[in-house]
Amino acid sequence: MKVNYWLDDRKLEARFGLLGSGLVNLVILFGVFLGLWYIFMNPRGILRMYTPMYGYAYVQWLLIGVLSTVLIYRYWPVSQEFLAEKHPLFKGLLLLAMNLVFSVVMVNVVFQTIVGHMGVSYFSETVLESLKINPYNSREYSSTAALMMGAMAALIIPIWSLHFYNWPEREIKTPSGKHTSFLLVLFFVTIGFVLVLHPHFGILFYPWQEFTAAFPWWEKTFNTLSGRFNLGWMVSWTAAIWFIQVTYEGYPIALVKKQPWRAIAGILVTFALAMVFFFGFTLFQEIVWGAPMRGGKYVLAVDWRYLHAGETAMFMLFMALIHAFYFGNWPRKFALEVNILVRTLIVSATTIVFYLLYYKYSPLLLGTQKGFGNPQQFPLVVISLLVSLLLAHHWYFDRWPGEKAVKNLSD
Numbered sequence: 001m002k003v004n005y006w007l008d009d010r011k012l013e014a015r016f017g018l019l020g021s022g023l024v025n026l027v028i029l030f031g032v033f034l035g036l037w038y039i040f041m042n043p044r045g046i047l048r049m050y051t052p053m054y055g056y057a058y059v060q061w062l063l064i065g066v067l068s069t070v071l072i073y074r075y076w077p078v079s080q081e082f083l084a085e086k087h088p089l090f091k092g093l094l095l096l097a098m099n100l101v102f103s104v105v106m107v108n109v110v111f112q113t114i115v116g117h118m119g120v121s122y123f124s125e126t127v128l129e130s131l132k133i134n135p136y137n138s139r140e141y142s143s144t145a146a147l148m149m150g151a152m153a154a155l156i157i158p159i160w161s162l163h164f165y166n167w168p169e170r171e172i173k174t175p176s177g178k179h180t181s182f183l184l185v186l187f188f189v190t191i192g193f194v195l196v197l198h199p200h201f202g203i204l205f206y207p208w209q210e211f212t213a214a215f216p217w218w219e220k221t222f223n224t225l226s227g228r229f230n231l232g233w234m235v236s237w238t239a240a241i242w243f244i245q246v247t248y249e250g251y252p253i254a255l256v257k258k259q260p261w262r263a264i265a266g267i268l269v270t271f272a273l274a275m276v277f278f279f280g281f282t283l284f285q286e287i288v289w290g291a292p293m294r295g296g297k298y299v300l301a302v303d304w305r306y307l308h309a310g311e312t313a314m315f316m317l318f319m320a321l322i323h324a325f326y327f328g329n330w331p332r333k334f335a336l337e338v339n340i341l342v343r344t345l346i347v348s349a350t351t352i353v354f355y356l357l358y359y360k361y362s363p364l365l366l367g368t369q370k371g372f373g374n375p376q377q378f379p380l381v382v383i384s385l386l387v388s389l390l391l392a393h394h395w396y397f398d399r400w401p402g403e404k405a406v407k408n409l410s411d
Contacts, residue, residue: 006083014401021402022326042367052378053143060150061106065099065262071161092397109147158241163266200227226303237274239317244322267286281309297312298373314383316351325394
């Protein structure tokens with residue numbers, strides 16, 4: 001039997017029609033999310049990990065685990081026969097459990113224990129406490145470092161897998177090819193973190209760490225010292241990559257077939273759309289709330305405006321993924337340009353609705369604080385967990401129970 005890549009061979013069929021199956025899966029997604037949120041995150045729940053950064057670090061690396069499993073490792077070491085033959089619930093829970101273990105190991109062992117104690121102090125909560133940083137800030141700062149490294153990984157992984165064809169994994173058909181791809185991604189993640197996010201931590205402590213971190217290079221142009229500026233455009237770029245991939249079916253990048261031109265086109269096109277998202281959503285905020293002020297609080301803070309532009313892009317990404325995975329990326333029957341236009345209007349409209357509903361009901365359902373700019377209102381945590389669960393449901397659980405596989409690798 002010739003074994004192909006599971007996602008290339010898999011074919012799913014709606015059990016209750018496109019709309020019915022989509023709604024069933026949507027209800028299940030939010031139900032699972034609310035249950036996990038109450039157990040792990042909710043400040044009124046059990047473990048209360050939403051501080052918000054402490055819980056966010058684990059959520060971000062859960063997302064990286066999901067992305068790495070499929071886009072880099074292509075499910076290895078799980079066999080393609082296992083994916084084809086086992087019940088979606090069983091194999092989905094197994095793969096998700098592997099990603100949860102990966103998340104804990106990365107945050108607790110790699111960052112908190114190894115990197116924090118042997119390399120960069122701000123990755124370790126205990127090291128920061130020993131340096132007389134209060135316990136709350138020690139946990140928040142170290143968690144912020146881990147999640148920002150994860151945010152860089154969430155950007156580099158799709159760039160590497162979608163635009164560089166996950167090189168050299170496709171040329172080296174053994175596990176060593178996958179490991180090499182992962183190490184290359186890790187290399188660029190580390191370089192990106194040092195250049196883009198490390199300066200933020202240099203000015204986070206008093207006195208400023210001028211001998212170990214460069215002064216934030218973006219300060220004069222964008223009027224803020226905070227690394228939230230960079231986090232904002234990074235997650236906007238992540239959203240743009242996936243938006244083009246699912247809503248636009250990869251166009252116009254798909255028109256470029258050969259490397260390295262495809263990679264160059266992918267980077268340039270997605271970055272251009274990311275800047276449209278980032279500065280467009282920043283402009284919308286200025287229209288609604290007026291101009292920000294350096295030193296301002298809440299919605300008037302310059303750094304929060306940049307961060308919120310990225311958060312809004314992630315709201316849009318979540319709606320795009322729901323529309324593509326659960327509702328068949330409708331419509332598909334018209335010319336590509338018409339399909340893309342209608343999809344864009346649908347995703348934009350549902351983003352506005354979801355955005356408004358989130359800020360109205362999240363304090364009640366999630367235990368967050370009221371208000372847009374409240375420090376305890378950090379929707380990136382929520383969206384990252386929702387996207388992680390949505391991708392897992394699509395890739396691991398075969399969108400069960402709303403859909404079923406009608407073709408598998410053993411056919």
